[in-house]
Amino acid sequence: MSLIPAGEPRQKITVTSLREKKLHHQPITCLTAYDYSSARLVDEAAIDIVLVGDSVAQVVFGYENTLSVTIEEMLHHTRAARRGVKHALLVGDMPFGSYQVDAAQAVRNAARFVKEAGAEVVKVEGGEKRADLIRRIIDAEMPVAGHIGLTPQSVNVMGGYKVQGKSLGGVEQLMRDAVSLDRAGVAFIVLEGIPREVAAMITAEVETPTIGIGAGPDCDGQVLVIHDILNLTFGPPAKFVRRYGDAKTLISDAIQAFRADVAGRHYPADEESYHLPKETSTALDTVLERKRAMRR
Ligand code: KIV
Numbered sequence: 001m002s003l004i005p006a007g008e009p010r011q012k013i014t015v016t017s018l019r020e021k022k023l024h025h026q027p028i029t030c031l032t033a034y035d036y037s038s039a040r041l042v043d044e045a046a047i048d049i050v051l052v053g054d055s056v057a058q059v060v061f062g063y064e065n066t067l068s069v070t071i072e073e074m075l076h077h078t079r080a081a082r083r084g085v086k087h088a089l090l091v092g093d094m095p096f097g098s099y100q101v102d103a104a105q106a107v108r109n110a111a112r113f114v115k116e117a118g119a120e121v122v123k124v125e126g127g128e129k130r131a132d133l134i135r136r137i138i139d140a141e142m143p144v145a146g147h148i149g150l151t152p153q154s155v156n157v158m159g160g161y162k163v164q165g166k167s168l169g170g171v172e173q174l175m176r177d178a179v180s181l182d183r184a185g186v187a188f189i190v191l192e193g194i195p196r197e198v199a200a201m202i203t204a205e206v207e208t209p210t211i212g213i214g215a216g217p218d219c220d221g222q223v224l225v226i227h228d229i230l231n232l233t234f235g236p237p238a239k240f241v242r243r244y245g246d247a248k249t250l251i252s253d254a255i256q257a258f259r260a261d262v263a264g265r266h267y268p269a270d271e272e273s274y275h276l277p278k279e280t281s282t283a284l285d286t287v288l289e290r291k292r293a294m295r296r
Contacts, residue, residue, distance in 0.1 A: 127177020
């Protein structure tokens, strides 16, 4: 079901239109996508933001966490998604190690996402401590999205994937993080794995749109990983994941049916085969008949 009234041309989503959505209390939608076909389907479903997330590390590459994915791999997937996206805002996730060394490295790598892969926004993890770096990237004319709370690239520092901001000190730090990113001028702030109450306070406090994942319903928008909503992951889902389809069963059933058809010689059928043109077939019959006659 599309929320776009029939016949009304779809507007290109921009950083400015996201702010307008927040102002008008219109929920913002975001899904991850890592290739042409899924990005195209997400775009055609009128989702506002396509995020080429570093979660590609787990759901596509099968790595244990997001730390090993490289900038080359992220660029490769962002380029593929770019070709499928027309109206949504395309966001490239800067992988671990591509912006933490120094600002010059971060600006250079952000520019690769824009120049080589067509990203319109780059996303970096971290709050207060990343504000200066984010300003440098924005100064270089590239919009940046922030990401605070449970930041998967800090998994080893956090000691696992734990909900953040549960103590008073944690809430204060999250507020400082959000306000710093707001002042730095980010395009939107992903709030991941934080209590609903804290996400609501941040959303009310900042002018920047907030996009929640495991942050409750009071954010300006919601993001989920496409493999999660399609049941294409192999571990137990996080509490906040809602399944909207069962691609695992669909794909598995199709693969098993193919295997059974080939094993039982039910595939391909004659209608699924190419045939010689009539003249070639007649000529071939004549040649074969002559050969048979010579052998007799
Ligand atoms: O990489 C990713 O998929 C993300 C979302 C979870 C926000 O960063």
